Amino acid sequence: MDFELSQQQQLFGKTVRDWVEREAPKSWARELERDETAFPHALWRKISEAGFHGVGIAEEYGGQGGDVLDQVLLARGLARSLGGLTWVWGITSFAGSKSVGVYGTSEQKRQHLPAIAEGREKWAIGFTEPGGGTDVLGALRTRGRKVDGGWVINGQKTWSSMSHVADYILLLARTQDYVEKRHQGVSLFILPTDAAGVTTREIPKLGMRALGSCDVFLDDVFVPDENVLGEPGRAWHQLLPTLNNERIVLSALCLGIMDGVLEDAVRYAGERTAFGGPIGRFQAVQHYLADIAMWRDQAELMVYRAAWLQSLGRPCGQEANMAKVVASELVGKAADLGLQILGGMGYSAETDMQRYWRDARLFRIGPVTNEMARNGIAEALGMPRSY
Structure with missing residues (x-):
C-alpha cells in the first residue's frame, strides 16, 4: 500500500501552505469573521489571484487542471487557517465548476x-427548502413551469450560502408533478441572481458568519432554456455522483481545521504556565493532545482513501459517507478539547479555537446530516431503507 502523495501533489500542498501563511493568516481570518454582515471580498480576490478557483477545471477552459486529490489538498490547506471561510472557495467549486464541468453543454462550459x-x-x-432540511425531495415545493423559451420558477430556498453576493445559483426545482418516484421530474437551473423576482435575506447564525447564508425567494422568475443544466427531469441522477465530491472536500475541510486545532493547542500548551511550569507537562493535557493527533490521522486515512477512489473513477459513495461522518464528528471533538486546553482564552474571540469550534459544529448537519449518511452506509450493508 502506497500512502505517499506524488511529488507534484506534495509541492502543491506546500504552495498552498506558504500562500496561507503569507496571504490568509489566522489573525486575518479572525478579523474577517468578526464582521458578520460583510462578505470577505478581499479573500475572494486573493484566492482568485492565486488561481485556486481554477483547481479542478480543465486547462482548456482556463483552469489549473487537477482532480479531487488536488481539491482535498487545497481545502485542507485553506481550512487550517480559514476554518469555515474555506467555503468562499468551496461553494463555487462545487456548484459551478464541478456541476457545469460535468453536465454542462459546450456553450455553458465556455x-x-x-x-x-x-x-x-x-x-x-439552492437545494434546501424551509420545510425540508435533509429531506430535499420530500420537501421540494419550488416549481418550474414550462413556457415559450424557458421556465417560470416560483418557490423558496434556505441556507443558500453566498447567494446574496453570487452571480448564479445552482437551483433545484420540480418540473413534473406526476411521477412514479419522487426523484423523477426534478431539474437543475443556472439561475442568475439579478433575474427579476429573485430576492435574498441573510440568516444570522452561530458559525461561518462572514460567509453569509440566506433565504432565497423566487417570484415568477423566468429562466431561459439555455440555462437548464443537463437533462430536464433527471437532475437527481446528475447530482448523486457530484455529491460524493462535495462530501470528500468537506471532509478535507474538517481535516484542515483539525490541523489548525492541533497546531494552536500544542503551541499554547508549551507557552502557558501554571503551577510553576508549562501546562503541557500535565498528563491530562498531553492525553488531550494525543487524542487530537490520533483523530486527525484517523480522519486523514479515510478522507484520502475516498479521494483516491474517486480520482480513479471507482465507486466511492460508501467511502465518501464514512469519511464525512468520521471527519465531521472528530473535528468537533478535537475543537472542543482544544478549547478546553486553552481554557478561558479558548472561549475568547482573541483566539481561533472558538472559531474552529463554532464552524465545525455545522458539518455534522450539512450538507447531509450524519444520521442520514449512516442510513446510506447501513443500506449499503444490506439493511432495509429506514426513511
Whole structure:
C-alpha cells in the first residue's frame, strides 16, 4: 500500500501552505469573521489571484487542471487557517465548476468555466427548502413551469450560502408533478441572481458568519432554456455522483481545521504556565493532545482513501459517507478539547479555537446530516431503507 502523495501533489500542498501563511493568516481570518454582515471580498480576490478557483477545471477552459486529490489538498490547506471561510472557495467549486464541468453543454462550459477559474463568477447552491432540511425531495415545493423559451420558477430556498453576493445559483426545482418516484421530474437551473423576482435575506447564525447564508425567494422568475443544466427531469441522477465530491472536500475541510486545532493547542500548551511550569507537562493535557493527533490521522486515512477512489473513477459513495461522518464528528471533538486546553482564552474571540469550534459544529448537519449518511452506509450493508 502506497500512502505517499506524488511529488507534484506534495509541492502543491506546500504552495498552498506558504500562500496561507503569507496571504490568509489566522489573525486575518479572525478579523474577517468578526464582521458578520460583510462578505470577505478581499479573500475572494486573493484566492482568485492565486488561481485556486481554477483547481479542478480543465486547462482548456482556463483552469489549473487537477482532480479531487488536488481539491482535498487545497481545502485542507485553506481550512487550517480559514476554518469555515474555506467555503468562499468551496461553494463555487462545487456548484459551478464541478456541476457545469460535468453536465454542462459546450456553450455553458465556455461561458462559465473560464469565468469561474478567473474568479469573475461567484456561485451559490439552492437545494434546501424551509420545510425540508435533509429531506430535499420530500420537501421540494419550488416549481418550474414550462413556457415559450424557458421556465417560470416560483418557490423558496434556505441556507443558500453566498447567494446574496453570487452571480448564479445552482437551483433545484420540480418540473413534473406526476411521477412514479419522487426523484423523477426534478431539474437543475443556472439561475442568475439579478433575474427579476429573485430576492435574498441573510440568516444570522452561530458559525461561518462572514460567509453569509440566506433565504432565497423566487417570484415568477423566468429562466431561459439555455440555462437548464443537463437533462430536464433527471437532475437527481446528475447530482448523486457530484455529491460524493462535495462530501470528500468537506471532509478535507474538517481535516484542515483539525490541523489548525492541533497546531494552536500544542503551541499554547508549551507557552502557558501554571503551577510553576508549562501546562503541557500535565498528563491530562498531553492525553488531550494525543487524542487530537490520533483523530486527525484517523480522519486523514479515510478522507484520502475516498479521494483516491474517486480520482480513479471507482465507486466511492460508501467511502465518501464514512469519511464525512468520521471527519465531521472528530473535528468537533478535537475543537472542543482544544478549547478546553486553552481554557478561558479558548472561549475568547482573541483566539481561533472558538472559531474552529463554532464552524465545525455545522458539518455534522450539512450538507447531509450524519444520521442520514449512516442510513446510506447501513443500506449499503444490506439493511432495509429506514426513511
